[in-house]
Amino acid sequence: NAGVTQTPKFQVLKTGQSMTLQCAQDMNHEYMSWYRQDPGMGLRLIHYSVGAGITDQGEVPNGYNVSRSTTEDFPLRLLSAAPSQTSVYFCASTSRPSGVVRETQYFGPGTRLLVL
Amino acid sequence: DAKTTQPNSMESNEEEPVHLPCNHSTISGTDYIHWYRQLPSQGPEYVIHGLTSNVNNRMASLAIAEDRKSSTLILHRATLRDAAVYYCILDRDDKIIFGKGTRLHILP
Numbered sequence: 001n002a003g004v005t006q007t008p009k010f011q012v013l014k015t016g017q018s019m020t021l022q023c024a025q026d027m028n029h030e031y032m033s034w035y036r037q038d039p040g041m042g043l044r045l046i047h048y049s050v051g052a053g054i055t056d057q058g059e060v061p062n063g064y065n066v067s068r069s070t071t072e073d074f075p076l077r078l079l080s081a082a083p084s085q086t087s088v089y090f091c092a093s094t095s096r097p098s099g100v101v102r103e104t105q106y107f108g109p110g111t112r113l114l115v116l
Numbered sequence: 117d118a119k120t121t122q123p124n125s126m127e128s129n130e131e132e133p134v135h136l137p138c139n140h141s142t143i144s145g146t147d148y149i150h151w152y153r154q155l156p157s158q159g160p161e162y163v164i165h166g167l168t169s170n171v172n173n174r175m176a177s178l179a180i181a182e183d184r185k186s187s188t189l190i191l192h193r194a195t196l197r198d199a200a201v202y203y204c205i206l207d208r209d210d211k212i213i214f215g216k217g218t219r220l221h222i223l224p
Contacts, residue, residue, distance in 0.1 A: 031210075033212065035214070041216060042201070042203065042214045042215050042216040042217050043160065043203075043214040044214070045211060045212065045213060045214070048210060048211065048212070050210055056210065058211060059211075059213065090159050090160070092159075092160075092212075104150075104162035104165070105152070105160070105162065105212065106162075107159030107160050107161070108159055109158070109159055110158075110159055
């Protein structure tokens with residue numbers, strides 16, 4: 001298994017440009033999420049999805065769109081990039097067992113985004 | 117959202133035990149306590165989780181207070197490779213919220 005993969009690893013954008021950060025997992029996980037991490041800060045939840053066709057907002061959703069058309073993929077779209085979106089973006093996934101305990105989250109290696 | 121409180125940073129000497137505290141006074145009966153850590157320039161990785169009883173695995177131990185309002189992650193013998201940011205999280209609902217965590221410095 002490749003686990004959680006993210007592309008690209010690094011991207012430079014100009015203010016106002018759009019782009020899509022890709023995230024894919026091959027573990028058949030139902031739950032996927034996107035976090036951003038600013039220097040010296042913890043992770044902040046942007047959007048998450050509990051299954052194909054279902055998405056919801058996290059702590060900091062403004063400026064980002066998501067969709068979940070398949071179980072494997074959960075792309076994050078920046079429609080009009082702003083310097084405040086300069087950050088490292090992590091995608092994560094986990095299974096949703098029927099019991100109470102959620103299994104561990106597996107994180108991708110991150111995408112480093114610089115918006116000029 | 118489920119909230120936890122951790123010290124911003126801690127130091128420990130190499131090869132000594134480390135106790136990382138976490139307060140979660142608003143914990144409810146079905147909330148699991150999860151710990152993750154993030155090594156430099158990497159994504160977070162799972163460390164351990166528990167509900168009521170103390171837990172051990174190959175990486176660490178988790179001690180949970182009797183009232184469950186606090187917990188402690190124990191690294192039994194810290195190495196330089198344990199230098200990381202450690203996050204304590206309450207697994208309550210679909211929003212998995214990370215705080216700022218504790219940055220652990222290991223002194224050789």
